Amino acid sequence: MTAEAEKPNIITSSLDFIVNWGRTNSLWPFPYGTACCAIEFMSTEVGRYDLSRIGSEYVRFTPRQSDVLLVAGTITYKQAPILKRIYEQMAEPRWVIAMGACACSGGFYDCYCTVPGIDHIIPVDVYIGGCPSRPEAFFDAMFDLQKKIKDESYMKQRAERVKEQLEMIKAKTAEAKANAKEFAQEKVVEIKDFVKAKEQNLVKKAQFWKE
Amino acid sequence: MIVLDPNGEKLNLMPLNVGPSHPATHGCLRFLAAMDGETIVASVEEIGYLHRGFEKMVERGTWQQVIPYTDRLNYCSAIMNNIAFCRAVETMFGVEITERAKVLRVIVNELSRINDHFVCVAAAFQDLGGTTPFMYAFNPREEIMCIWEKLTGARLTNSYARIGGLYRDSYEGFEADVLAALDSTEKALKDLHACLDRNRIFLDRTVGIGKISAEKAISYGWTGPCLRASGVASDLRKDEPYYDYETYDWEVVVGTQGDCNDRLQVRLAEIEESVKIVRQALLRLTPGPVDIVDPRIRVPAHKLAYQDMEGLIGRFKSVYEGIRVPEGEYYCGSECANGELGFTIVSDGSGHPYRIKVRPPCLTQFAAFHDLVEGGQLADSMAVLSGLNIIAGELDR
Amino acid sequence: MKTAEEIFTALEEMFGAKRETLDKWGVTAIVSAGYLRNVVQFLKDTADVELDMLVDIAGIDYLTYPNHEGPRFAVSYSFKSIANPGLRFRLKVLVSEDSLKVPTLCGLYANANWYEREVYDQFGIVFEGHPDLRRLLNHVEFVGHPLRKDYPAQKRQWLSTNDYLLPALEKRLEDLGYRVVQRSKEVGTNDNEFLEGSIKE
Numbered sequence: 048m049t050a051e052a053e054k055p056n057i058i059t060s061s062l063d064f065i066v067n068w069g070r071t072n073s074l075w076p077f078p079y080g081t082a083c084c085a086i087e088f089m090s091t092e093v094g095r096y097d098l099s100r101i102g103s104e105y106v107r108f109t110p111r112q113s114d115v116l117l118v119a120g121t122i123t124y125k126q127a128p129i130l131k132r133i134y135e136q137m138a139e140p141r142w143v144i145a146m147g148a149c150a151c152s153g154g155f156y157d158c159y160c161t162v163p164g165i166d167h168i169i170p171v172d173v174y175i176g177g178c179p180s181r182p183e184a185f186f187d188a189m190f191d192l193q194k195k196i197k198d199e200s201y202m203k204q205r206a207e208r209v210k211e212q213l214e215m216i217k218a219k220t221a222e223a224k225a226n227a228k229e230f231a232q233e234k235v236v237e238i239k240d241f242v243k244a245k246e247q248n249l250v251k252k253a254q255f256w257k258e
Numbered sequence: 259m260i261v262l263d264p265n266g267e268k269l270n271l272m273p274l275n276v277g278p279s280h281p282a283t284h285g286c287l288r289f290l291a292a293m294d295g296e297t298i299v300a301s302v303e304e305i306g307y308l309h310r311g312f313e314k315m316v317e318r319g320t321w322q323q324v325i326p327y328t329d330r331l332n333y334c335s336a337i338m339n340n341i342a343f344c345r346a347v348e349t350m351f352g353v354e355i356t357e358r359a360k361v362l363r364v365i366v367n368e369l370s371r372i373n374d375h376f377v378c379v380a381a382a383f384q385d386l387g388g389t390t391p392f393m394y395a396f397n398p399r400e401e402i403m404c405i406w407e408k409l410t411g412a413r414l415t416n417s418y419a420r421i422g423g424l425y426r427d428s429y430e431g432f433e434a435d436v437l438a439a440l441d442s443t444e445k446a447l448k449d450l451h452a453c454l455d456r457n458r459i460f461l462d463r464t465v466g467i468g469k470i471s472a473e474k475a476i477s478y479g480w481t482g483p484c485l486r487a488s489g490v491a492s493d494l495r496k497d498e499p500y501y502d503y504e505t506y507d508w509e510v511v512v513g514t515q516g517d518c519n520d521r522l523q524v525r526l527a528e529i530e531e532s533v534k535i536v537r538q539a540l541l542r543l544t545p546g547p548v549d550i551v552d553p554r555i556r557v558p559a560h561k562l563a564y565q566d567m568e569g570l571i572g573r574f575k576s577v578y579e580g581i582r583v584p585e586g587e588y589y590c591g592s593e594c595a596n597g598e599l600g601f602t603i604v605s606d607g608s609g610h611p612y613r614i615k616v617r618p619p620c621l622t623q624f625a626a627f628h629d630l631v632e633g634g635q636l637a638d639s640m641a642v643l644s645g646l647n648i649i650a651g652e653l654d655r
Numbered sequence: 656m657k658t659a660e661e662i663f664t665a666l667e668e669m670f671g672a673k674r675e676t677l678d679k680w681g682v683t684a685i686v687s688a689g690y691l692r693n694v695v696q697f698l699k700d701t702a703d704v705e706l707d708m709l710v711d712i713a714g715i716d717y718l719t720y721p722n723h724e725g726p727r728f729a730v731s732y733s734f735k736s737i738a739n740p741g742l743r744f745r746l747k748v749l750v751s752e753d754s755l756k757v758p759t760l761c762g763l764y765a766n767a768n769w770y771e772r773e774v775y776d777q778f779g780i781v782f783e784g785h786p787d788l789r790r791l792l793n794h795v796e797f798v799g800h801p802l803r804k805d806y807p808a809q810k811r812q813w814l815s816t817n818d819y820l821l822p823a824l825e826k827r828l829e830d831l832g833y834r835v836v837q838r839s840k841e842v843g844t845n846d847n848e849f850l851e852g853s854i855k856e
Contacts, residue, residue: 083333158311497740615713
């Protein structure tokens with residue numbers, strides 16, 4: 048990849064625009080709802096507030112098929128490993144919203160069993176305050192997230208990714224080469240030793256016969 | 259795992275983990291089932307995924323500071339928990355709240371019950387794959403939420419009740435709002451019954467599923483709608499009446515089969531009874547004070563704090579030191595949406611609670627879960643779970 | 656139907672129960688741990704009493720209670736009657752810090768199982784004869800008993816990996832009459848804590 052290709056041009060920027068447009072308007076949330084905020088999320092989904100206005104009504108309960116991990120509610124130490132694993136199972140690109148005071152900072156549960164904010168475990172993109180957050184606040188957070196996604200450049204990320212991969216391939220090849228060399232050297236040394244031992248054997252045999 | 263069943267036949271069972279992050283377990287419940295094909299042979303449950311230390315937290319604050327924590331026990335009907343706690347403390351003080359506060363508490367209690375039952379039925383439908391009733395049930399719920407917003411300033415976690423009264427009196431036009439909400443509740447009930455009663459898929463999935471006999475339910479300590487669905491007419495509002503519940507004209511709803519369908523139908527019928535109670539209570543709403551006048555218990559009005567010294571001192575002491583609940587131990591249970599919510603309170607006579615133990619209605623219901631699902635299909639366990647209406651906030655505290 | 660006072664008099668005569676003076680609003684009888692099962696059996700089976708529902712079991716730690724004399728812990732049982740609506744009764748068992756043992760009520764009431772597990776989890780009181788005394792609310796790697804008054808409220812304990820329930824499931828299968836011939840591969844706990852690096856204390 049040359050430096051020329053990384054510069055934005057009409058093709059890459061249009062592609063960026065299309066990809067971001069698609070991503071912003073079909074954010075499928077994974078509602079990791081544990082407590083009160085999950086009930087407010089249910090209110091956000093239905094009737095009056097209607098989350099489908101921004102294309103996010105399709106709630107997915109599998110981390111493989113969702114874009115936004117919506118942590119709504121208190122996370123306890125018992126639950127922390129599960130949340131961590133679910134975040135790791137999500138495919139890129141992925142974003143995280145911490146909904147409500149408990150997910151942001153532990154809220155007013157400052158206790159032996161509650162995690163003081165999910166950012167101790169996973170990275171967070173948008174925080175929403177409130178105990179629980181109002182549906183309007185949730186919409187605001189979604190708009191913020193959409194803005195954030197619009198600023199991202201798919202082509203740049205891709206270029207970086209390709210670069211990383213290239214470097215990785217290069218590093219791996221170099222490693223393999225070095226390994227091969229070492230291995231060859233070891234082999235050569237082994238053969239040499241073997242030949243030497245044989246020669247010595249022959250010499251010994253010859254001496255024996257002479258005697 | 260390979261096991262020998264009681265007849266000595268070899269079975270190959272598959273352990274299957276469900277939850278805690280599962281759409282039907284609401285994020286906080288988990289069970290491990292040994293599956294023989296689609297049939298659950300044995301199941302064990304695990305809870306505690308939302309254990310937030312309610313009982314440790316309340317020991318650090320004053321008595322009034324407990325009220326916001328009780329909100330988050332059963333967050334579908336927060337006001338009921340406030341009232342249950344305040345009632346327990348008021349009994350310890352030995353005071354009677356004013357007539358208007360009583361009637362207002364009955365109204366908000368029953369509206370909360372409507373709210374809670376709607377969430378339960380809606381979520382049950384959602385878990386079984388029906389989205390439409392979910393939308394129907396949430397319309398009146400939103401209207402009640404609007405009333406909460408006007409009345410208390412919050413949508414979900416209201417903290418409306420206070421020890422010795424209420425946070426504030428109702429606003430102008432409260433009655434009209436409540437009546438409008440009741441109308442739309444009745445409309446939603448009609449819609450829900452249209453979806454529920456003769457829906458072949460729904461009936462196939464809920465009738466005869468998760469049956470429990472009355473004796474077993476009592477032994478498990480079930481209370482509330484789940485016990486009543488098994489045919490036991492036990493309701494604290496009738497058995498140990500408070501706030502003049504016995505003088506209203508309403509009936510205890512009782513099921514016959516004790517299955518999943520009964521538990522949901524009982525809830526819908528209870529909404530009807532609650533509507534009846536609220537309509538009668540609105541007629542009894544007479545003007546008057548909502549707080550008792552007793553600086554030991556209820557914080558003096560804000561106005562008094564600016565006008566005279568006594569009021570200022572009373573307010574200061576009440577806020578900073580907390581009220582002093584008489585020394586002793588007491589258990590007080592109230593009929594909440596899910597059953598009997600009880601508080602075992604130990605007070606050492608200081609401004610802080612010494613120990614408060616919550617008796618959550620959900621815990622006993624979820625403890626019986628393995629009895630309900632064993633021998634049934636895996637898909638039925640979801641119907642059972644949503645019929646029990648487990649609220650993790652009060653299950654784990 | 657007997658009143659709570661009459662029940663208490665009966666208990667006083669039969670089991671030497673004492674009146675708890677702190678409970679001014681209801682009737683609480685203090686019984687010794689040795690008699691607990693007999694007392695509960697009596698309360699459950701006697702006609703006119705029939706306290707057929709165990710409402711709650713609460714542990715209490717009297718460590719910082721002002722002017723408290725006697726054992727440090729107490730377990731309080733609340734009963735109510737469905738057959739005789741409105742009848743409630745409480746029992747209390749005092750537990751000293753040295754023994755920490757109370758007989759279990761499992762077998763008499765189905766819900767005693769979880770209630771006792773909770774008290775064990777929060778206070779460390781051992782219920783003798785309990786079929787499956789594990790922690791209920793806190794995680795498996797938790798050390799100590801959080802609701803004791805000497806446990807600091809903010810002492811946090813991280814969990815390295817999710818707990819597994821397979822042994823409990825095998826136990827449940829055996830209770831149902833099955834016999835485990837070949838165990839499934841158990842998922843062991845994770846050695847490298849992936850939650851490391853956050854606040855530990």
